[in-house]
Amino acid sequence: MLSVGMIRKPVMCVLTGALAAVSLYTSPITAMNDAKAANLATGLQATAIVPIPVQVSKGVQQLVRLIPELSSRYVVYGGDVDGPGVSGVSVTFAPSAAEKETATDRAIFESATGNLLRLDLQPKEAQKPIVLTDQQARAKASAFVAGLQSAGSIYQPKGITREGAQTTVRLVRTLNNVVLDDAYDAFVTIDGTGRIIAFRTFDGRLYEKIGLNALPSPARVISAQQAVLRYKESHPLELIYLLPSEYNGTDPVQAKLTYVIKDGIIKQSHTGSAIDAFSGKRLVTNQNQSVQNVTINGTGEKWIAQSETQAKDIVRKLMRVEPGKLPLSTFTEAYDNGQERSFYIWGHFSEGTTDQEKQYRIGQLPVGVKMDERLHILMETDAKTGQLLRLVMSEGVISRLKTDKKRDWKSTEAVLKRLLPTGTNQMRIRDVGDDTLTLYTADPMINGIPVYQEGQTAEQGMYTIRVDSSTGKVEEITIQRPTEVIAPARTKALMEQGAVDRLLKAFPLELTYIHQTNLQTGAITWKLGYDLSFRQTRSHCFCGVEDKVDLTVHVDAVTGKVVAKE
Numbered sequence: 001m002l003s004v005g006m007i008r009k010p011v012m013c014v015l016t017g018a019l020a021a022v023s024l025y026t027s028p029i030t031a032m033n034d035a036k037a038a039n040l041a042t043g044l045q046a047t048a049i050v051p052i053p054v055q056v057s058k059g060v061q062q063l064v065r066l067i068p069e070l071s072s073r074y075v076v077y078g079g080d081v082d083g084p085g086v087s088g089v090s091v092t093f094a095p096s097a098a099e100k101e102t103a104t105d106r107a108i109f110e111s112a113t114g115n116l117l118r119l120d121l122q123p124k125e126a127q128k129p130i131v132l133t134d135q136q137a138r139a140k141a142s143a144f145v146a147g148l149q150s151a152g153s154i155y156q157p158k159g160i161t162r163e164g165a166q167t168t169v170r171l172v173r174t175l176n177n178v179v180l181d182d183a184y185d186a187f188v189t190i191d192g193t194g195r196i197i198a199f200r201t202f203d204g205r206l207y208e209k210i211g212l213n214a215l216p217s218p219a220r221v222i223s224a225q226q227a228v229l230r231y232k233e234s235h236p237l238e239l240i241y242l243l244p245s246e247y248n249g250t251d252p253v254q255a256k257l258t259y260v261i262k263d264g265i266i267k268q269s270h271t272g273s274a275i276d277a278f279s280g281k282r283l284v285t286n287q288n289q290s291v292q293n294v295t296i297n298g299t300g301e302k303w304i305a306q307s308e309t310q311a312k313d314i315v316r317k318l319m320r321v322e323p324g325k326l327p328l329s330t331f332t333e334a335y336d337n338g339q340e341r342s343f344y345i346w347g348h349f350s351e352g353t354t355d356q357e358k359q360y361r362i363g364q365l366p367v368g369v370k371m372d373e374r375l376h377i378l379m380e381t382d383a384k385t386g387q388l389l390r391l392v393m394s395e396g397v398i399s400r401l402k403t404d405k406k407r408d409w410k411s412t413e414a415v416l417k418r419l420l421p422t423g424t425n426q427m428r429i430r431d432v433g434d435d436t437l438t439l440y441t442a443d444p445m446i447n448g449i450p451v452y453q454e455g456q457t458a459e460q461g462m463y464t465i466r467v468d469s470s471t472g473k474v475e476e477i478t479i480q481r482p483t484e485v486i487a488p489a490r491t492k493a494l495m496e497q498g499a500v501d502r503l504l505k506a507f508p509l510e511l512t513y514i515h516q517t518n519l520q521t522g523a524i525t526w527k528l529g530y531d532l533s534f535r536q537t538r539s540h541c542f543c544g545v546e547d548k549v550d551l552t553v554h555v556d557a558v559t560g561k562v563v564a565k566e
Contacts (some may be wrong), residue, residue: 008144056091059115062147066148067121067196074096075091076093076103077090088111091222093121105120117201119196119197120198123165123166123191123192126192128167129192130194132190136417137160138160141157142169142455144188144199155206166190167190178511178512186201200348215528216321221277227275237262240257240549241449241487242255250384252482254486255486256556256557257559258554260550265550266285266547269517271532290431292427294426295427298425304385304386304388305386309378315391316518325372329343329344330343342382342383343380344379345377348373363395376396377391392475403436403438404472405431411437415474428444437469441458442465444481446485458546463479492557493558504532506562507533512531513526514528514529552565
């Protein structure tokens with residue numbers, strides 16, 4: 001049911017069979033009886049009428065021709081739908097005018113062109129469901145899509161998935177007999193009675209016209225056999241220890257040996273290991289982040305605060321500031337997963353701010369605070385153990401000066417030494433900031449293998465440290481490291497080439513047109529590449545921070561099982 005972002009507008013019900021013969025209007029009269037609806041269907045115009053977009057009317061007629069059962073329905077024009085994955089005009093197909101408010105069969109059309117973007121009809125139950133063969137399902141889905149799209153594009157059926165009595169066919173667009181990357185997939189679902197009940201084209205690319213002159217010719221590409229050799233030579237996989245998304249920080253945590261694709265999938269229109277079909281070199285985009293493996297000797301200091309005195313002591317030692325003059329608020333919060341957090345918050349806040357609200361207003365200093373008290377400090381600890389989890393300091397000023405990275409690293413390294421366990425620690429360090437922001441993520445390595453947590457974002461590490469660009473002082477520390485990691489021996493993992501063979505067996509390389517978008521100008525450049533034949537079935541809407549470890553496709557390094565998360 002696509003109701004996200006839907007805005008109710010005045011509606012009018014008309015029989016779809018009458019659409020071609022009459023002009024379509026919405027009426028400000030929201031409640032009308034069947035007689036009025038019938039009159040409107042024969043051309044009677046109400047007062048203060050608002051014309052319906054002609055293109056949407058044409059889109060409805062096209063859909064009715066493809067699905068004749070809709071010809072007996074009443075069309076209810078609703079409001080705009082804005083995402084996720086599709087934006088347009090909502091139309092509901094009701095059995096009668098009296099049922100327009102409860103009808104669930106609906107479609108979304110692009111408002112300017114009338115192109116169908118999404119269709120959702122309720123499936124019908126059959127005593128003896130029709131079991132379509134793969135060939136029959138492909139033919140039915142292909143005929144439907146061919147009836148929608150404009151001339152010049154060719155959609156070929158690819159994968160078929162079955163769930164209960166329903167069958168879904170994925171179709172991909174081809175040009176020059178080469179598939180386009182996965183933003184262009186379309187999906188058609190058929191129920192157990194043989195009816196088409198759903199259609200999806202996430203961003204409307206089904207209807208996009210691409211000039212052949214913009215595409216490189218596949219005439220002189222390297223062969224599929226050569227591509228496999230080049231692919232293996234590029235070492236596309238990385239072995240990691242993967243921790244579960246949630247764990248009790250006080251208990252030992254079991255890690256899994258996992259092969260992930262270098263540079264990921266979801267942040268690009270191709271997998272990070274795709275290779276250029278002419279040169280055989282990787283098509284990976286430029287990586288701006290600085291990544292280095294370092295060895296740091298930890299001092300093994302304990303950072304435990306179960307009292308105000310201990311909390312102040314940690315602030316003095318790690319942040320080198322004196323919180324004593326500032327007012328202090330303390331409270332504890334419990335979460336659904338059973339964990340509890342204690343908060344110590346120093347500083348002046350606006351009148352009426354509750355203690356619980358203060359954690360979200362760090363850096364928002366009220367007017368009139370003395371210069372020597374313009375400071376907020378937040379400390380978060382595990383309520384049961386007192387273990388330090390987060391420490392933030394802010395003077396309410398965000399510096400955007402060009403920072404000194406060498407200076408910032410010295411400050412970060414000095415703090416990391418005090419946070420890490422006693423002895424030698426192998427760490428993978430990333431600066432995920434920019435010229436005016438230094439934000440280091442630090443993840444431990446065991447036997448040269450990095451340890452990551454499922455669900456971590458690119459801006460999170462087992463240790464995360466932010467540095468003030470104007471002073472070089474550490475102003476935020478976050479610790480997400482479990483007390484103990486149980487890591488299987490590296491010898492239990494498949495060799496990398498064995499894992500690559502398993503991956504290619506599950507998703508063979510496929511010659512693909514890949515579009516790369518310039519983030520500054522929006523210009524699209526087309527490349528020919530050999531890429532994994534994996535295709536995502538979800539909308540390409542990545543509106544937040546990227547995942548640190550892309551698990552969309554990965555290989556269990558012990559069992560060799562290839563996993564695709566969709």
